[in-house]
Amino acid sequence: MDYRPSSARPPRTDATPAPSPVKIIIAGGFGVGKTTFVGSVSEITPLTTEAAMTAASIGIDDTTAVGGKTTTTVAMDFGRISLLDSVILYLFGTPGQDRFWFMWDELVLGAIGAVVMVDTRRLADSFPAIDYFEERDIPFLVALNQFDGAKRYEVADVRKALDIEPNRPVVMCDARRRESVRQTLVALVRHALEVVAAENRERDLAGT
Amino acid sequence: MSRDEEWFDDEAGPVVRPYAVTGGRTRPSKGSLELVALVTTTSHGRAVASSLDPEQRAIAALCLRLQSIVEISARLNIPVGVVRVLVGDMLDAGLVTVHRPARPTNRPDQALIEKVLDGLQAL
Numbered sequence: 001m002d003y004r005p006s007s008a009r010p011p012r013t014d015a016t017p018a019p020s021p022v023k024i025i026i027a028g029g030f031g032v033g034k035t036t037f038v039g040s041v042s043e044i045t046p047l048t049t050e051a052a053m054t055a056a057s058i059g060i061d062d063t064t065a066v067g068g069k070t071t072t073t074v075a076m077d078f079g080r081i082s083l084l085d086s087v088i089l090y091l092f093g094t095p096g097q098d099r100f101w102f103m104w105d106e107l108v109l110g111a112i113g114a115v116v117m118v119d120t121r122r123l124a125d126s127f128p129a130i131d132y133f134e135e136r137d138i139p140f141l142v143a144l145n146q147f148d149g150a151k152r153y154e155v156a157d158v159r160k161a162l163d164i165e166p167n168r169p170v171v172m173c174d175a176r177r178r179e180s181v182r183q184t185l186v187a188l189v190r191h192a193l194e195v196v197a198a199e200n201r202e203r204d205l206a207g208t
Numbered sequence: 209m210s211r212d213e214e215w216f217d218d219e220a221g222p223v224v225r226p227y228a229v230t231g232g233r234t235r236p237s238k239g240s241l242e243l244v245a246l247v248t249t250t251s252h253g254r255a256v257a258s259s260l261d262p263e264q265r266a267i268a269a270l271c272l273r274l275q276s277i278v279e280i281s282a283r284l285n286i287p288v289g290v291v292r293v294l295v296g297d298m299l300d301a302g303l304v305t306v307h308r309p310a311r312p313t314n315r316p317d318q319a320l321i322e323k324v325l326d327g328l329q330a331l
Binding site: 018023041047078085089092109111113182186189193197200 | 242243244245246274276278279281282283287288307308309310311312313314315316318320321322323324325326327328329330331
């Protein structure tokens with residue numbers, strides 16, 4: 001491809017680094033505010049695209065898809081934030097319905113981590129997302145989206161109700177407010193760095 | 209192609225199945241481009257844009273400013289799988305450059321995650 005490690009390039013005189021795309025996943029039950037969250041911080045109006053996918057399409061020859069496998073078209077919302085040093089962050093809202101979860105595997109591939117949004121009126125809606133990211137060791141935090149008129153819960157109560165590990169962040173978030181969304185993303189990326197550091201420590205121990 | 213344009217408009221809806229525009233292929237020639245792979249039109253792509261097929265011409269025009277595969281799909285209303293093939297061909301032909309994630313199947317390395325944190329804090 002066109003991309004080469006920077007060491008293979010002639011020295012550049014300008015200071016613009018090659019663009020690096022990264023992504024964060026915004027998950028949670030249907031109607032929990034994922035699209036609002038993305039829209040609050042995205043520099044573009046959030047876009048929707050549809051990806052036609054079959055459950056077993058990944059890594060399988062395309063001709064196999066012809067023989068009666070159902071192809072489902074799945075809509076995903078996303079936004080974009082340009083950061084320093086030509087880093088471009090994409091935020092992807094996961095398709096909300098359980099039956100589309102097979103496509104998360106492609107979506108989460110290479111992601112920094114995930115924000116699992118929780119509506120305190122419907123805690124159970126977030127169980128599948130929490131299970132999904134726990135099983136795959138993907139860094140995530142739980143963001144309690146505060147809806148008007150909903151009973152206020154303490155973070156500690158929700159942590160207990162959702163059985164969240166002590167080292168996993170649980171934060172309050174107002175998906176409508178850009179600053180609140182930005183802070184939630186900062187908390188997630190900090191957590192991802194902690195996870196990476198812990199993994200590095202484990203690797204060092206295993207190597208000695 | 210020019211004859212098609214005389215009657216083809218948005219209201220007509222798609223007149224060919226999506227994969228017809230890719231000659232039946234469903235993958236690019238060098239492995240599937242990631243959803244967030246970033247595409248920019250080259251000067252060569254700009255120079256020859258008017259002679260391209262409509263889909264590639266639209267991609268060349270859109271990617272004068274950096275766009276990812278999913279953005280191209282959403283903005284041009286072309287399925288992601290088709291965009292991957294079209295952009296793969298354009299890459300082979302030198303019409304675009306593509307910046308792919310450094311580690312497509314793994315979490316980014318620590319240095320890149322730190323850059324993201326710095327960037328979000330500066331936002």
